[in-house]
Amino acid sequence: xxxxxxxxxxxxxxxxxxxxxxxxxxxxxxxxxxxxxxxxxxxxxxxxxxxxxxxxxxxxxxxxxxxxxxxxxxxxxxxxxxxxxxxxxxxxxxxxxxxxxxxxxxxxxxxxxxx
Amino acid sequence: xxxxxxxxxxxxxxxxxxxxxxxxxxxxxxxxxxxxxxxxxxxxxxxxxxxxxxxxxxxxxxxxxxxxxxxxxxxxxxxxxxxxxxxxxxxxxxxxxxxxxxxxxxxxxxxxx
Numbered sequence: 001x002x003x004x005x006x007x008x009x010x011x012x013x014x015x016x017x018x019x020x021x022x023x024x025x026x027x028x029x030x031x032x033x034x035x036x037x038x039x040x041x042x043x044x045x046x047x048x049x050x051x052x053x054x055x056x057x058x059x060x061x062x063x064x065x066x067x068x069x070x071x072x073x074x075x076x077x078x079x080x081x082x083x084x085x086x087x088x089x090x091x092x093x094x095x096x097x098x099x100x101x102x103x104x105x106x107x108x109x110x111x112x113x114x115x
Numbered sequence: 116x117x118x119x120x121x122x123x124x125x126x127x128x129x130x131x132x133x134x135x136x137x138x139x140x141x142x143x144x145x146x147x148x149x150x151x152x153x154x155x156x157x158x159x160x161x162x163x164x165x166x167x168x169x170x171x172x173x174x175x176x177x178x179x180x181x182x183x184x185x186x187x188x189x190x191x192x193x194x195x196x197x198x199x200x201x202x203x204x205x206x207x208x209x210x211x212x213x214x215x216x217x218x219x220x221x222x223x224x225x226x227x228x
Contacts, residue, residue: 033215042121042204042218043159056214090159092216102147102208104216106159 002027004093004107012113013081021076021110025093031055032074033104034066035090043090049074050096078112086114117142117209121219128195128226136190136222138179138205146207148172148181148188149216153202162190162203195226 005024013019025032031050035043045058049068063079072093078085088111092104122137140146150162150172163172168183177192190203205219 035216035218040221042206042221043216045215045217048214058215092159102214103149103161103164105161106151108158 004091004105006089006091006107006110008110009108010111010113012115015081015083015114017081018077018079019081019112021078021089021091021112022073023076023091023093023107024073025091026105029093029095029105030072031094031096032068032072033092033094034074034076035092036060037088037090037109039087046076081114083114086112088112117217119205119207119209119217119219121205122222123220125223125225128224130197130226130228131194132226134190134192134195134199134224136203136205136224137187138189138219139185139187140205140207140209140217141186142207142209145183146209148179149206149208150177150179150188150190151204151206151218153204153221155201159204195224197226197228200224200226 007022033048034046037043046060047057048055052068065077068074088109090109091107094104119140147166149164151159152162163174165172165181170181179190202221202223204221206216209217
């Protein structure tokens with residue numbers, strides 16, 4: 001079982017550019033969540049996708065958008081990058097039908113550096 | 116509003132010492148409660164969970180009990196090992212939803228031999 005995979009591992013972008021991060025969920029999972037983890041902080045929820053639609057969103061601006069594909073994989077897009085967007089971006093997958101526990105399994109993350 | 120407060124570290128213990136990491140939360144409704152662990156150079160891993168009042172989650176010698184009356188979910192281990200050195204995150208599902216996790220700031224634990 002491959003677990004949650006993310007690409008790329010590291011990325012360096014310039015302020016004002018746009019970036020796309022990718023995530024493949026664990027086998028059998030249909031739900032993908034994205035989190036931003038700044039250095040020394042806990043992850044913060046960006047949004048969650050289920051059935052190819054955004055189901056819930058955290059307190060992030062519209063510059064952050066996403067997409068889920070029919071095979072349940074997902075992309076996170078960030079436009080007009082700011083220095084403050086530098087962080088580790090984590091993808092987590094879960095199975096919506098598994099009940100109230102909603103265990104989320106995390107990928108290794110993509111380290112984004114904005115210069 | 117809904118929030119989580121986790122004991123801040125760093126925490127340094129000797130091997131075989133007792134560990135407690137406090138976690139309290141404010142929430143509407145009854146969230147599911149989770150502890151995640153991040154070992155050096157690795158991703159976040161689910162350590163244990165509890166979904167209703169008085170449930171006790173346990174794994175790898177760690178335990179935490181869902182205390183509704185005190186809205187707490189403290190992590191404990193009776194005898195820590197060097198291999199337990201990691202960052203620990205309390206993560207309830209707040210906001211009246213089981214969809215998102217709200218993470219604490221994390222507690223860095225270092226266990227010395």
